[in-house]
Amino acid sequence: MVTLFKDRAPSGLVPIDKHFRSRWSKRGSHEGHSVWKSESEHDGTIHGELVAVHIESCVGCMKCVDACPTIVFTKWVSDLETEVVDPSGERDCIFCMVCELVCPTEAILVSRDGGSQETLDSLLRSE
Numbered sequence: 001m002v003t004l005f006k007d008r009a010p011s012g013l014v015p016i017d018k019h020f021r022s023r024w025s026k027r028g029s030h031e032g033h034s035v036w037k038s039e040s041e042h043d044g045t046i047h048g049e050l051v052a053v054h055i056e057s058c059v060g061c062m063k064c065v066d067a068c069p070t071i072v073f074t075k076w077v078s079d080l081e082t083e084v085v086d087p088s089g090e091r092d093c094i095f096c097m098v099c100e101l102v103c104p105t106e107a108i109l110v111s112r113d114g115g116s117q118e119t120l121d122s123l124l125r126s127e
């Protein structure tokens with residue numbers, strides 16, 4: 001049975017480890033992006049590279065889905081049967097950082113080192 005946002009308490013969840021890229025290891029892939037685990041493997045799972053989501057800290061509120069201008073996030077039912085988001089379109093990120101701001105549990109970490117200049121240019125041209 002899928003656990004919905006209204007049944008999960010945001011309190012008590014830990015923010016994503018801001019240093020996970022140096023502390024955690026890539027243990028696989030999903031929908032074209034990396035899947036990370038900590039050394040102890042007790043800290044959960046992080047999906048993504050440019051746009052990373054700590055799956056166990058996501059409460060499935062979908063605020064990032066609504067806020068992202070380039071449709072980076074998609075709704076996904078995790079291996080724990082919880083309704084969360086997956087950064088399946090991370091290559092289209094334009095670094096507006098809105099998703100980090102709206103996430104109530106600080107489950108998202110965006111890398112400032114990459115991303116799609118092409119997508120940003122096309123969005124500006126369409127204004």
Ligand code: SF4
Pocket residue numbers: 051067068069070071072092093094095096097098099100110
């Ligand atoms: S930084 Fe902006 S473009 Fe990138 S995933 Fe977050 S909301 Fe989307």
Ligand code: SF4
Pocket residue numbers: 053057058059060061062063064065084085102103104105106107108
């Ligand atoms: S805003 Fe945060 S808690 Fe809400 S769906 Fe996105 S990653 Fe999950």
